[in-house]
Amino acid sequence: MVQKNKGQQFILNLLFIILCLLCVLPFVLLISSSFTEEAALTQKGYWFWPWKVSMDAYKYLMNSGSQILTSYKITLLVTAIGTVSNIMLTVLFAYPLSRREMPARNFFAFFVFFTMLFNGGIIPAYMMYANFLHLKNTFWALIIPWKLLGAFNIIMMRSYFTASIPNELVEAARIDGAREYGILFRIMLPLSKPMLATIGLMTGLGFWNDWTNSIYFVTQKNLYSIQALLNDIMTNIQFLQNNTQMQQHANQMNLPSASVRMAIAVIGILPIFAIYPFVQKYFVKGIVVGGVKG
Amino acid sequence: MKKKKGGIKISQKIMAIEMLTMIAPGVIYLIINNYIPMAGIIIAFKKYNYQLGIFRSEWTGISNFTFLFKSSNMLTYIRNTLLYNIVFIVLGQVFAITTAILLNLVRSAGAKKVYQTLIIIPHLMSMVIVSYVVYGFLSVENGVFNKMIEATGGSPIMWYSVKKYWPFILTFVHLWKGFGYSSIVYYATVVGIDESQYEAAALDGAGPWKQTLYVTLPGLKHTAITLFLMSVGGIMYSDFGLFYQIPMHSSILASVTDTIDVYVFKAITQSNDIGRSSAIGFIQSVIGFLMVVGVNALVRKLDKDSALF
Structure with a gap:
């Protein structure tokens, strides 16, 4: 279906350029505001370029930021530990499911799939984690509930093992005396790098962006991730706006100014923008594989 | 010849055991994170007591649901x-x-x-x-x-x-x-x-x-x-x-x-407000499940290849 018409191509590209701007400009607004001088910001408002460039917000963050450093550390640790554990559990589950020799293979495949069809909702799981396993206000509450292992990753990984790695390789390794763990870690994984990258990046992004586990399980500020900190700041601002009589207390609550808030949000998305251009092909691939396989 | 066969059997057993140890951590996690909460939706028919937990709390029939829709x-x-x-x-x-x-x-x-x-x-x-x-x-x-x-x-x-x-x-x-x-x-x-x-x-x-x-x-x-x-x-x-x-x-x-x-x-x-929220949670879980299974069955009847399972 080749389009020969130049005019049509022009309109088509124009349309997509507008769509892309719509997707990107809001973040430009965020970044630009963080570099705008506070006085100019309150007078002229948020805008897509700084009214008056100033690094004050970032200087303030550098000097006053023990909470921000703590939160950044929490986010980094949660992302690193969470992603590695998730991938580990995923491949350990996916490999046996991809082998015909696996005992009760169909049962375990259904055991995984059924978690996608039916779930008990948040309340029973919350009660178990909070009241029975006592995860409230612990570091592990940010990793374990709901996020450590999912059927989606297992199914994607298993399909890759079955479809992209020839069975003969595994058979040959077994004849040479290789054990199952050896086959998984020395043969399957090195050959699965593209899929590991795809799943790893998507899982990592999920941990980096997570704030729901924080608001369910964490009230101590020393366990706030960057996202939880941003959520907390916004909640306080809204609380003040909804309760005007509280506004004289605003200074006592020591809320960050408009540009500082935006600067915290910017350092929260900075790693995503820094890494994304180099790994975008894995994301696009992940969406394609994940979306179609369901 | 006989000896060799025995050897294969043993190595197959080891293979099976190794594979089962591989999935064990994942199975345990899915039981805790997914299957116990599935059973936990019965909390919707109980009066939740923090001391007793989900499974030992007292049954109250459908009072959470009647309360919910009031x-x-x-x-x-x-x-x-x-x-x-x-x-x-x-x-x-x-x-x-x-x-x-x-x-x-x-x-x-x-x-x-x-x-x-x-x-x-x-x-x-x-x-x-x-x-x-x-x-x-x-x-x-x-x-x-x-x-x-x-x-x-x-x-x-x-x-x-x-x-x-x-x-x-x-x-x-x-x-x-x-x-x-x-x-x-x-x-x-x-x-x-x-x-x-x-x-x-x-x-x-x-x-x-x-x-x-x-x-x-x-x-x-x-x-x-x-x-x-x-x-x-x-x-x-x-x-x-x-x-x-x-x-x-x-x-x-x-x-x-x-x-x-x-x-x-x-x-x-x-x-x-555990009573009402667990009742609505129960409705969410059950309707969600019935919708997928029901719509999938319908799709399978109309166009077999498009069905999800």
Whole structure:
């Protein structure tokens, strides 16, 4: 279906350029505001370029930021530990499911799939984690509930093992005396790098962006991730706006100014923008594989 | 010969044991994280007692459910959840399919790639970040919109206090955040359609418009049904982040922005209203399950290949 018409191509590209701007400009607004001088910001408002460039917000963050450093550390640790554990559990589950020799293979495949069809909702799981396993206000509450292992990753990984790695390789390794763990870690994984990258990046992004586990399980500020900190700041601002009589207390609550808030949000998305251009092909691939396989 | 056979049997046993040890940690996690909570939905028929836990608390029959439907707010939450979902599913699919088809018509491969990369950026950001971005536009004192209104002589709008804007704002944010993702899912299918089908259609005299109508759209049926099945299973659930973060917990807006999930969150963390929230949670789980199984059975009857399972 080749389009020969130049005019049509022009309109088509124009349309997509507008769509892309719509997707990107809001973040430009965020970044630009963080570099705008506070006085100019309150007078002229948020805008897509700084009214008056100033690094004050970032200087303030550098000097006053023990909470921000703590939160950044929490986010980094949660992302690193969470992603590695998730991938580990995923491949350990996916490999046996991809082998015909696996005992009760169909049962375990259904055991995984059924978690996608039916779930008990948040309340029973919350009660178990909070009241029975006592995860409230612990570091592990940010990793374990709901996020450590999912059927989606297992199914994607298993399909890759079955479809992209020839069975003969595994058979040959077994004849040479290789054990199952050896086959998984020395043969399957090195050959699965593209899929590991795809799943790893998507899982990592999920941990980096997570704030729901924080608001369910964490009230101590020393366990706030960057996202939880941003959520907390916004909640306080809204609380003040909804309760005007509280506004004289605003200074006592020591809320960050408009540009500082935006600067915290910017350092929260900075790693995503820094890494994304180099790994975008894995994301696009992940969406394609994940979306179609369901 | 006999000895060798025995050796194979032993090594097969070891292989089986090794494989079972591999999945053991995952199985234990799924039992704790998924299967015990499935059994835990019986809490909806009990009077929850913190000392006794879910399984030993006292049974109360359906009193949680009767209590649930006596509160008029609950019907609002259910209405909001269903209506937003229906609008999101319909508009989301239309928007994604249109974008995918148009993207396929772009001739330059380089431009295509840039567009794909840029339209999924909103999908990569958390709802907290998106709420900051939206605040940048809607803030009463400093927001882009109010500054523009003031510049043209209008009077500023109290965005976070006026209900009538919010169905549109939430729909827009949802589409904006998600359309790139689903467009690319569809685009992958569009690219996979056999070129010879287009050639055959062209020979029959079909122009680009008719080719889209008779070749591309039918080719997308499969993917559309898969995505539709998945979203139907979630019809009683909502994107908690969207409804909780974007309106900034504004209580004035609650009747048009609160969904079942927002209510459940508030019930757990603020009002400690376990009875009613577990009853609505039970309804969510069961309806979600019945919808997927039911719609899947229907799809299987009409078109076997498109069914999910």
